[in-house]
Amino acid sequence: MLQLVLFNLTNGLIVGTFYVLMALGLSLIINLSNVVNFAHGNFLAIGGYLAFVLTPFIGFWGALLVSPFLTAILGFLVEKALIRHVYTRNHIYSLLLTFGLGFILQDLCRYIWGPSPLPLNIPEAMSAAVTPDLFFITWYRVFMVVVVVIAVAALFAFLRFTRVGMRIRAGTLDLETVAALGVNVSALRSYNFAVGSFLAGLAGVLAAGQLGLNPNMGDDLIMPSFIAIIVGGVGSLTGTLLGGLLIGVAAALTTVFYPSASEAVIYIIMALVLLLRPRGLLGEEGMLS
Amino acid sequence: MSTVTTRADATVVRPWQQLVIIWALLLTVPLWLPFLGGYTAIAARVLVMALAAMGFNMLLGFTGVLSFGHAAYFGLGAYGAGLTLKYVAHSTPLAMLLGTLLGGIAGTLFGLLLVRRRGVYFAMVTIAFGQVCFYIAYRWDDFTGGYDGLRGFVRSALDFGLFKIDIQNNGTLFYYFVLFVFGLAVGLQALILKSPFGRTMLAIRENERRARFLGLPVEKHIWLSFSISCFFTALAGTLYALLNNFADPLGLNYVMSGNIVMITVMGGMRTFWGPLLGAVLFVMLQDYVSSMTTNWMSFVGLVFVLVVLFFPRGLMGMLQRRNG
Numbered sequence: 001m002l003q004l005v006l007f008n009l010t011n012g013l014i015v016g017t018f019y020v021l022m023a024l025g026l027s028l029i030i031n032l033s034n035v036v037n038f039a040h041g042n043f044l045a046i047g048g049y050l051a052f053v054l055t056p057f058i059g060f061w062g063a064l065l066v067s068p069f070l071t072a073i074l075g076f077l078v079e080k081a082l083i084r085h086v087y088t089r090n091h092i093y094s095l096l097l098t099f100g101l102g103f104i105l106q107d108l109c110r111y112i113w114g115p116s117p118l119p120l121n122i123p124e125a126m127s128a129a130v131t132p133d134l135f136f137i138t139w140y141r142v143f144m145v146v147v148v149v150i151a152v153a154a155l156f157a158f159l160r161f162t163r164v165g166m167r168i169r170a171g172t173l174d175l176e177t178v179a180a181l182g183v184n185v186s187a188l189r190s191y192n193f194a195v196g197s198f199l200a201g202l203a204g205v206l207a208a209g210q211l212g213l214n215p216n217m218g219d220d221l222i223m224p225s226f227i228a229i230i231v232g233g234v235g236s237l238t239g240t241l242l243g244g245l246l247i248g249v250a251a252a253l254t255t256v257f258y259p260s261a262s263e264a265v266i267y268i269i270m271a272l273v274l275l276l277r278p279r280g281l282l283g284e285e286g287m288l289s
Numbered sequence: 290m291s292t293v294t295t296r297a298d299a300t301v302v303r304p305w306q307q308l309v310i311i312w313a314l315l316l317t318v319p320l321w322l323p324f325l326g327g328y329t330a331i332a333a334r335v336l337v338m339a340l341a342a343m344g345f346n347m348l349l350g351f352t353g354v355l356s357f358g359h360a361a362y363f364g365l366g367a368y369g370a371g372l373t374l375k376y377v378a379h380s381t382p383l384a385m386l387l388g389t390l391l392g393g394i395a396g397t398l399f400g401l402l403l404v405r406r407r408g409v410y411f412a413m414v415t416i417a418f419g420q421v422c423f424y425i426a427y428r429w430d431d432f433t434g435g436y437d438g439l440r441g442f443v444r445s446a447l448d449f450g451l452f453k454i455d456i457q458n459n460g461t462l463f464y465y466f467v468l469f470v471f472g473l474a475v476g477l478q479a480l481i482l483k484s485p486f487g488r489t490m491l492a493i494r495e496n497e498r499r500a501r502f503l504g505l506p507v508e509k510h511i512w513l514s515f516s517i518s519c520f521f522t523a524l525a526g527t528l529y530a531l532l533n534n535f536a537d538p539l540g541l542n543y544v545m546s547g548n549i550v551m552i553t554v555m556g557g558m559r560t561f562w563g564p565l566l567g568a569v570l571f572v573m574l575q576d577y578v579s580s581m582t583t584n585w586m587s588f589v590g591l592v593f594v595l596v597v598l599f600f601p602r603g604l605m606g607m608l609q610r611r612n613g
Contacts, residue, residue, distance in 0.1 A: 036409050085598060089410050092355050093597045096554060100545045100593025107587035223420050223543075226413050234410055260428050267421040274402045276412065 007136050008252040014141055014210075016248020017148040020241055021203035022221050023228040024155060025196035027240040030173040030229065032192045034091065035083060036099040040225070041218020042105035043197050044277045047071040047204025048213050049113055052120050060122055060209070064147075068201035075197025079190050087189070109215040144206050151202055152241060155195075159237070168192050172235065224251075233283020242281055247288035311562060315468055317462045329460045330532065332465045335565075335572045337528045340471050342552040342564035343478060344521025349550070351482060352514040353494030357412040358419030359549050361399075362519040364541030365392035365422055366526025368433060371536035374442035381445045381456070385470075385527040391510065392523020395422070397516040404512045416543050423541040439536040467528055471480040474521055479561065490514050522549070547593075555596050557605030566604050 022040060024132065029037050037043075050064035050070050058066065082101065086093040107212075126140040159165035167188055171178045179185045224247055232243025247266040254265040273280060318332045345359045357546070369388030377383070399418045406414055426433045429465045433439055447454040456463040481487050489510055501507050530536045539545065548571065556567025578588045600607065 030409060034409055036413060082594065082598070089601065090355075091412060092349065092550065092554065092558075093601060094594050095355070095357055095409075095412060096547070096551060097597040099599070100590040103586045103590030103593065107584050107590065111584065111587075160302065223417065227417055230410075230413060230417065263424045263428070267417060267424070268419055270414075271402065278405060 005253070005256055008256045009249065010137055010141065011255075012249040012252025013245070014144060014248075015252065016245040017145055018203055018207055018221055019224045019228045019248050020152065020244035021148055021199050021206075023225040023232075023240045023244045024152065024237060025199035025203075026225055027232075027234075027237055028168070028192055028199075029196045030255055031235055031237075032168055032175070033083070033087060033189050035094040035098065036091075036226075037083075037196070038080075038095065038222070039102035039105055040098075040196070040200050041222035042102045042109070043071055043075060043200035044204040044207065044218040044221065045213070045215060046074065046105060046209035047201025048120065048217065049109055049204075050201070051205040051208055052113070052118060052213055055121060060120075064103075064202075064203075064205050065143050067205050068198045071201025071204070072194040072198035076194040078197075083185065083193065084189065086177055092162070106215050111214070115215060115217070120145040120205075120213055122209040124207075137270070140209060144210065147202070147206060151199065155199070158180055164191055168195075177246035195223070197263075224248075224266055227266050229280075231273045231280060233280025236280070236282040239280055239282030291609050307562070311565070315471075318468075319464060329464045331576060333460075333464045333528075333532050335463075335568045336471045337525050337532060338549075338552055338572055339565040339568035340474055340528070341522045341525035342549050342556070342568055343475060343561075344518045345549050346518075346553050346558055346564050347478060347481070347490075347519040347521065348514050349553055350560070350563070352490040352511060353489070353495060354511055354515065355408070355412045355495075355516075356415040356515065356546075357550060358415035358417070358543065358546050359518070359522050360541050360543060360545035361419035361422040362392040362396045362522045363526040363529070363545065363549065364426065364536070364538070365395050366523030367530035367536040367540050367556060368426060368439060368526075368529040368566075369523070370527035371439040371442050372433075374444070375439070379445045381447060381531060384444075384522070384531070388527035388530065389520060389524045391519035392526055392563060393516065396519025396523070397512075400512045400519070401517040404508045405513065416546065419541065419543055419546055423538060423543075426538045426541050433538070434536075436538065438538055439530075440534075443534050444531040450472060463532070467532070470524070474524060478521065482561070486513070493555070551593060551596070553603075554601070555592075555603055557603030557607070557609070560603070560605040560609060562604050563605035570604070 022044065026037055026040050027081055028034055029040075047067050047070075051060075051067040054063040055108070078101070082097060086097055122140055124285070126143060127138055130137045130139060130142060160167055167178060167183050168191075171183075171185065171188055171192075176184060178188075203221075204218075207221075211217065225244070228243035228247055229240050231247060232239030232241065247269055250269055251262045251266050255262040293439040300560070315336075319329055322329065322332055341359070341363050348354050348356055366388040369391035370384040371388075373387045374380075377387070399415075403411060403414055403418075427435060444457055444463075446457045446546070451599055454462060454466070456466045482490070489500070489505055492503075492505065493507055493510055497507060526540070529540065552567040552571045553564045554567070556565065557563030574592065575585070575589070579585045582588070597604075
């Protein structure tokens with residue numbers, strides 16, 4: 001029993017870290033641009049597929065480094081070409097636009113790489129278990145968690161200590177004032193979108209190594225990411241981080257006791273949070289309304 | 290307030306010609322559709338999607354609040370009707386009543402949690418609630434049929450004692466039945482929009498802060514509007530189940546919500562009849578593209594992107610602007 005609980009707990013943490021990477025990217029874009037990027041899961045898939053293409057040439061490690069940057073460039077271009085046209089319009093247009101974009105990207109992956117799942121080869125040593133007792137904890141899983149921790153730490157450092165990062169944070173709070181101070185808000189939003197896409201691409205490479213690739217691999221991750229954001233509190237990245245881990249672990253632990261409710265439990269958590277603390281766990285007053 | 294009323298007049302009290310043309314076309318569908326290569330079932334599907342989108346548009350177009358999860362109420366209506374026919378009684382009216390109540394009441398309850406949120410956050414929470422219903426239908430195999438959907442029920446003929454209307458086997462009669470329900474529902478919608486309550490919805494859409502300063506209970510009105518639109522969308526869902534004799538879990542999925550939003554926007558979300566036009570286009574496109582290519586997703590996606598970038602006012606909105 002302990003083994004089973006432990007197994008699911010680690011699973012939950014790992015799934016939770018994916019939610020966190022996805023949700024942080026989404027959250028960044030929502031906070032600064034007020035756009036819910038429905039295509040975020042498709043950026044994740046593209047990150048994974050790019051790694052699949054790159055691995056034969058530069059190996060897994062190279063792909064892990066390069067693929068997120070390529071995804072970020074794609075995100076940057078998509079923002080420049082499409083998303084920026086809807087910032088000043090009703091929210092419905094940004095939702096429909098990214099929704100349609102997600103369809104196109106998913107079909108594109110299916111067209112190029114085929115509808116059937118593909119494996120992403122990870123280095124041999126990574127798939128071995130850390131200790132024989134806990135067979136389910138492979139080095140790759142440990143590695144994934146470490147990478148996510150580094151990425152999240154780097155993101156928070158970027159937002160705190162760099163000029164662009166500070167402007168992004170300032171823009172989240174009061175975009176008009178930031179624009180009035182002479183910051184090029186349009187470029188800021190493009191960079192911000194690129195950072196969000198980078199996180200999606202990184203999540204895609206990591207997920208592909210664990211679960212393999214398929215064109216709709218992002219679909220299962222996007223809803224929990226929304227919920228991580230709502231639970232954590234819109235406007236707070238720390239909240240998103242907490243929300244992602246919380247629902248990941250909660251879903252995994254439910255799997256031990258009542259498997260068919262494992263998806264339902266994250267929605268129950270969301271409903272409870274909305275009832276008892278409408279602004280989310282760490283959300284600021286007024287951000288969610 | 291004057292701008293609000295004039296705009297309301299332009300959309301709610303529409304020219305008589307428009308009304309006559311629309312109803313003349315709808316009433317004669319079985320006569321002319323076969324010549325264009327269509328079939329009556331697809332016309333019924335257009336009406337069902339139009340009703341769902343027009344119900345949704347009460348919220349989006351006339352209250353200015355964005356839900357991206359109306360598939361939930363559509364799907365709950367469909368499952369409610371299907372489950373009634375399968376387990377309770379072989380009666381079409383009862384199935385429609387219970388299905389509409391299921392979807393409408395679920396929406397009303399969710400609405401309580403929603404009303405204080407706005408904009409993208411409102412949309413996100415509605416999406417998430419929609420997915421709850423999807424997962425329940427998907428996971429509860431023995432009751433809902435899970436992934437395969439709910440099968441094993443057929444709509445019943447309408448029995449009035451003295452005479453019987455066989456909508457069960459006669460597709461044309463069923464089309465007229467759907468048209469009858471559609472007519473009643475949109476008539477009711479027009480009445481609601483003309484009532485003082487409807488005017489208040491428009492006021493909230495035009496300027497929420499001002500409406501609040503005037504002392505209007507904005508939250509309560511948004512909640513009511515959300516609830517009303519859920520009842521109409523659920524009613525459309527029950528007709529969808531009757532049309533196909535099947536309730537599909539994908540009818541609850543957020544992709545379906547996206548379709549409902551798209552139909553509304555494509556037709557013209559600030560206009561009363563826009564969603565009907567949008568449904569005609571959308572159903573035709575879906576039918577045509579899915580018969581032509583397996584890459585239908587890119588086509589639908591491309592239509593979404595093009596409509597957003599180049600035709601944000603929708604067809605009806607463009608026509609009205611040209612006239613006015």
